[in-house]
Amino acid sequence: MKLSDIDVAVIGSGPAGMAAAIRAKEEGAEHVLILERQEQLGGLLHQCVHNGFGLFYFKQDLTGPEYGHRFAEKVKDLGMQVFLETMVTQISPERQITAVNNREGVLRLKPKSIVLAMGCRERSRGQLNVPGTRPAGIFTAGTAQRFVNVEGYIPGGKVVILGSGDIGMIMARRLTLEGAEVKAVVEILPYIGGLTRNEVQCLHDFHIPLLLEHTVTKIHGQQRLEAVSIAKVNKDKKPVNSTERMIECDTLLLSVGLIPENELSRMAGVALDPLTGGPVVDQWRETNVSGIFAGGNVVHVHDLVDEVSWEAEIAGASAARFTRKEEMEKEKKILKPGRNIRYVVPQTISAQRDVTLYARVKDMEENVILKVGDILSKSLRVVKPGEMLKIDLSLSQLRQLKDDAVELSIESAKRR
Amino acid sequence: MAQMETEVLIIGGGVLGAAVARELSKYKVDVILVEKEADFGWGSTKTNMCIVCQGGDALDFRPEYHRSKLVWDSIPLMEPLCQELDVPFKRVGELALIRNNEELGKFQKLKLRAEKIGIKTHEFIDQETLWRMEPHVTREAIGALYDPNIAIVDPVRLTIGLMENAVQNGVKVMRETEVLRISREMNQFEVETNRGSVKCRFIVNAAGISVDKIARLVNSDDFVLYPIRGYVGILDKNSGGLIKHEIHMRPDVPGQMNILTPSVHGNLFFGTTMQPALRGDFSTTERIAEIGLQNVRKIVPDLSEKEIIHSFAGFLMFRNWEVGWHECVVQASQKVPRFISICIGYPGVSAAPAAAREVTELLRRESLRLEVNERFIPIRNAPPVFNELPEEQQREMIAMDSRYGHVVCRCETVSEGEIVEAIRHGATTLDGIKFRTRAGMGRCQGGFCTPRVVKILARELGLSEEKITKKGRESRLLLYKSKELLEAQI
Secondary structure, eight states: OOGGGOSEEEEOOSHHHHHHHHHHHHTTOSOEEEEOSSSSTTGGGGGOOSEEESTTTTSSOEEHHHHHHHHHHHHHHTTOEEEOSOEEEEEOTTOOEEEEETTTEEEEEOOSEEEEOOOEEEOOHHHHTOOBOOOBOEEEHHHHHHIIIIIOEEOOSEEEEESOOHHHHHHHHHHHHTTOEEEEEEESSSSOSSOHHHIIIIIGGGTOOEEETEEEEEEEOSSBOOEEEEEEBOTTSOBOGGGOEEEEOSEEEEOOOEEEOOHHHHHTTOOBOTTTSSBOOOTTOBOSSTTEEEOGGGTSOOSOHHHHHHHHHHHHHHHHHHHTTOOOOOOOEEEEEOTTEEEEESSEEOSSSOEEEEEEESSOEEEEEEEETTTEEEEEEEEOTTSOEEEEEOHHHHTTOOSSEEEEEEEEGGGO | OOEEEEEEEEEOOSHHHHHHHHHHTTBSOOEEEEOSSSSTTOSTTTSSOOEEOOSOSSSOOOTTOHHHHHHHHHHHHHHHHHHHHTOOEEEOOEEEEEOSHHHHHHHHHHHHHHHHTTOOOOEEEEHHHHHHHOTTSOTTOOEEEEETTOEEEOHHHHHHHHHHHHHHTTOEEESSOOEEEEEEOSSOEEEEEBTEEEEEEEEEEOOGGGHHHHHHHTTOOOOOOEEEEEEEEEEOGGGGGGOSSEEEEOOSSTTOOEEEEEOTTSOEEEEEEEEEOOTTOOOBOHHHHHHHHHHHHHHSTTOOGGGEEEEEEEEEEEOOTTTOTTOOEEEEOSSSTTEEEEEOOTTHHHHHHHHHHHHHHHHHHTTOOOOBOTTOOOOOOOOOOGGGSOHHHHHHHHHHOGGGGSEEETTTTEEHHHHHHHHHTTOOSHHHHHHHHOTTOSTTTTTTTHHHHHHHHHHHHTOOGGGOBSSSTTOBSOOEETTHHHHHHO
């Protein structure tokens, strides 16, 4: 296979990248290339040794590596070209990719289309601005997960976790199983950041204290972490001084949010949605740069790996069709987040065929009605920021759309 | 415990100690430098805004201040020094924003004062010019005082450059070596450290925030220093394009400062809020961070807090009112012969080249024989920065050593080759790698590269990964091997 003749180049080989590449191939793209910075296919799936993967996609309860393996096998079977340990350093708006590895050196590629599948990264302490000293022993939950599950080391024995994102809760359980004492999971909001199933299976089942409406107010220790101060917060999320207390610990894990990784997208001139942190995409998952598509956590952070793969498949299929110069419907309707909606993906739709929307709410609310313009109205018992909304719209519903902009909103059922 | 002997012992491997070491290496004299941390420049030097100023700025600079003279004498020395040491130096220019006539008056006085002492680079620019030069700057500014001469450096890399060049020319260094006691004998000192004792005839005390503590060890209490803590925030490189010059504004609250500046690596730094604090308490507080952000938004209103990737606190050591707040310490002890103390407080980096010369002169006056070292090599070559090389050279590097093709830190594009090279140059810790190569300094703050860097450190140093520390001493990163905790519980 010649490098001058690539139809679809996929950046990243996690649950999004592999799904996109496979789908592109199935959709008829002849030469599909995967660029992966790690030593093996799978992205972060390797360090996710817990189960709960593939419940929807494969209708089976798999671990992360098992989930990844299924896709990796298919990548092999389909005979795709894979560059491992290859870091993409640049993408130009003309779709020129620059990458570096230790075999070919500096690579220049000019594929017919690109699928962005770089996933996301964790928010760090610096971004949170947690006050206090700077000792060793503070890690993001994902970094700790890699140390424990891949490298075979336990960061520490007495652990506090700030934030109740899914990785944080999973690491609370993982470290408990490794013999560490998880003293508390501290969450600033009145509800958890991740999935309810993780709250139950990772925290409650292991008697790990969950402190809602609390935050870490100070970090103590010069060399290694010695303790953290925590306090209850008021309605404005400000710590209440009188409630401050110290917890002795040697490790603090941060699980305070994920950020779509879009440095390469920026270089390529891809417009980003400040609400999602990911590219603005249409229903084909095409970005504003022609021939550049995106899917999975690089677009917006999903709750479930199954959804990541499904969304990336849309991008992969579209990329393949783009290389065939197949016309895609361009008539665009804009989706706008209304009351208690943080974001909607895709940001635009053609309204000429069935579509699935993903949306996230800003705040938890009970007994509500989800509305999509005038075409959909659905009662929901509860909506939570930690649980994504998935909304299927049929062509017959979409045909009723009159305006060019459609608003999604959450209305209180009581007000009716 | 080892017992060593030397002519001169330098205490402290910050920018000042390193500059003195390098200056002394121009002469045939035995020098040992001891540093208590695992690497050089980890005290006041690293907690720094990286600006090379020349004294026309908001903080008082006056001809009668010793400190001002050192800064002005250093101006012509800094750029050639950075060139010799192969470390970054960038002349970005400075804009002091003017919001009203009162501020204009103050800056006019400042300009006159600068001219009187021979600094004639300042000029006033009007609003239109200012906005053309800096489109994102506040619309409240009616103009600015522009000084094209102001530059930025990387103080830690400068310090490492100075140290490496000093070592090249014969200076010996001991890291993780803390001075515990000093006893005076007839014609020499015996300095006791955690790694044995050193007998020496001269001491240069460049211990940064501990400089007065060290002086007290020999009962030399000629000066008192007051620690003032400042706060600095670092913004993502995505915001790096917001401004091109170092920009500052007169603070609305006395005692604060308000500076926004590019860094040589493409980030922005903002500095603010100075307040007295417990010495060595490098912690930051939520309140300070808030004020910092509020202040810097007065300079560039559309700056997003989401772009802050890191923050830190640093200390400026101020002298008391009697001597003058803006005075420094570069002096031989009145009571103890052959004992020189040096502490600039602010701006230590800008004053370092001239201060090092002055210390050398003080040593000469204290009877140190200084014979020129004809073998002195002024040039030091910095390890390659893969990311900054042209593509052709990148290809050559990878062909020569494939580890340069393995990118370990994605945010700053740092390769395994550079990390191995940094270890060969003396890095032994995670922070050492960070300051020498920038791996872990990017937007994910080491989230991705930490496990990888730890692995490379362990491999290259021949240690197990549990022994790898963040910053030396007791700062181990990984406390247990897998299953070790469980086994202990059985």
